[in-house]
Amino acid sequence: MGPVEIKDGVYWVGALDWNVRDFHGYSTPKGTTYNAFLVMDEKIALFDTVKKPFKHDLIDSISKIIDPAKIDYLVVNHVEMDHSGAAPDIVELVRPDKIICSSMGKKALMDHYGRTDWPYHVVETGHTLDLGKRTVSFLETRMLHWPDSMMSYIPEEKLLLSSDGFGQHWATSQRFDDEVDASELFGHAAKYYANILLLFSPLVRKLIAKVTEMGLDIDMIAPDHGLIWRKDPAGIIDAYGKWSRQESGRKALVIYDTMWQATEKMAYAIAEGLKEEGMDFKLLNLKLNHRSDVMTEVLDSRALVLGSATINNGIMPTMADMLSYMKGLRPAGKVGAAFGSYGWSGEAVKLITEAMLQMDIKLVGEGVRAKYTPKREDLDRCTELGRQIARAALDLETAGSFTTSAGT
Numbered sequence: 437m438g439p440v441e442i443k444d445g446v447y448w449v450g451a452l453d454w455n456v457r458d459f460h461g462y463s464t465p466k467g468t469t470y471n472a473f474l475v476m477d478e479k480i481a482l483f484d485t486v487k488k489p490f491k492h493d494l495i496d497s498i499s500k501i502i503d504p505a506k507i508d509y510l511v512v513n514h515v516e517m518d519h520s521g522a523a524p525d526i527v528e529l530v531r532p533d534k535i536i537c538s539s540m541g542k543k544a545l546m547d548h549y550g551r552t553d554w555p556y557h558v559v560e561t562g563h564t565l566d567l568g569k570r571t572v573s574f575l576e577t578r579m580l581h582w583p584d585s586m587m588s589y590i591p592e593e594k595l596l597l598s599s600d601g602f603g604q605h606w607a608t609s610q611r612f613d614d615e616v617d618a619s620e621l622f623g624h625a626a627k628y629y630a631n632i633l634l635l636f637s638p639l640v641r642k643l644i645a646k647v648t649e650m651g652l653d654i655d656m657i658a659p660d661h662g663l664i665w666r667k668d669p670a671g672i673i674d675a676y677g678k679w680s681r682q683e684s685g686r687k688a689l690v691i692y693d694t695m696w697q698a699t700e701k702m703a704y705a706i707a708e709g710l711k712e713e714g715m716d717f718k719l720l721n722l723k724l725n726h727r728s729d730v731m732t733e734v735l736d737s738r739a740l741v742l743g744s745a746t747i748n749n750g751i752m753p754t755m756a757d758m759l760s761y762m763k764g765l766r767p768a769g770k771v772g773a774a775f776g777s778y779g780w781s782g783e784a785v786k787l788i789t790e791a792m793l794q795m796d797i798k799l800v801g802e803g804v805r806a807k808y809t810p811k812r813e814d815l816d817r818c819t820e821l822g823r824q825i826a827r828a829a830l831d832l833e834t835a836g837s838f839t840t841s842a843g844t
């Protein structure tokens with residue numbers, strides 16, 4: 437779509453990907469953007485590139501501002517290929533004097549592209565790069581979310597180029613937060629956090645503390661995906677604080693898959709008990725809800741009730757997928773239980789319970805099983821389980837421990 441000037445002499449030169457629908461297991465129904473930024477100064481610097489198939493968008497945008505061969509420095513804030521895929525072509529075209537990256541970034545670039553001959557210039561937190569009128573200061577953000585990750589801060593512009601941090605997978609013709617609906621924007625940002633950064637929440641809290649300690653004056657945050665925060669950079673930092681503490685509301689999820697609607701009937705009965713005790717709830721059938729949308733709901737939920745019919749001595753494939761994905765993202769500070777119908781062997785509840793224990797979910801009771809179709813007494817047990825879970829969740833609030841035990 438061509439370059440967009442985001443500050444005097446600072447340009448967005450990224451690419452819009454309207455059609456991507458899967459981002460390593462994360463559903464992206466509204467596409468994404470790969471943001472790159474060009475800073476025009478006595479020395480000209482390009483911050484990150486784009487996914488390889490979009491290299492022409494990047495080159496075309498740069499060419500509308502300047503001959504790409506005049507770029508002096510390529511800063512690689514993050515090596516994942518949605519940002520560095522076009523780097524080999526850009527380096528060939530630009531032949532930069534320096535490729536600036538973290539030490540882990542240098543290793544990752546060599547591992548990805550086998551180029552030991554590039555003019556790497558390794559930086560650490562606090563190192564600076566003089567562009568002339570501007571100075572770039574680097575902040576390593578190791579494991580947020582890759583070992584190589586770092587951010588670049590330009591104090592003269594009060595601009596933080598935040599790599600994946602504060603991003604959203606959302607393709608739009610607009611470039612700034614104040615040009616789009618705020619609730620939709622924060623919804624995409626929450627989904628991004630829940631699916632990319634949740635497991636690194638303790639590091640996010642440390643990063644926010646570090647940025648506060650450094651006293652960085654920020655009036656714009658430009659992430660590598662989605663909209664640029666110019667109206668409300670403090671708002672997204674506050675949201676990251678809340679999400680990283682895994683603060684939850686009076687919200688329970690009943691997440692299930694069902695074979696012949698027996699487990700589904702149990703799910704509805706559990707929901708009745710949750711509601712009776714004052715919990716809001718959502719029923720999420722895994723045949724109809726993508727794992728990454730479920731994780732977004734998990735972010736601010738306090739109770740997780742997971743159900744599956746038993747199949748082939750195990751659990752439904754969707755539940756196996758969900759548990760594997762959820763375990764990797766490490767939600768914290770939840771209570772819950774398992775439930776499910778069975779015909780003869782009935783392992784599902786036991787297997788789900790074991791997975792919940794591995795995730796440090798505080799279990800309420802031993803779960804509920806029902807043979808073939810739930811009878812009245814089975815449904816009553818489910819409703820009672822819902823009540824017990826609600827009370828345990830509300831007790832967490834009373835005890836003030838509904839945020840993750842690591843706290844801030």
Ligand code: FEO
Pocket residue numbers: 514516517518519581582600660661
């Ligand atoms: Fe947007 Fe970690 O790449």
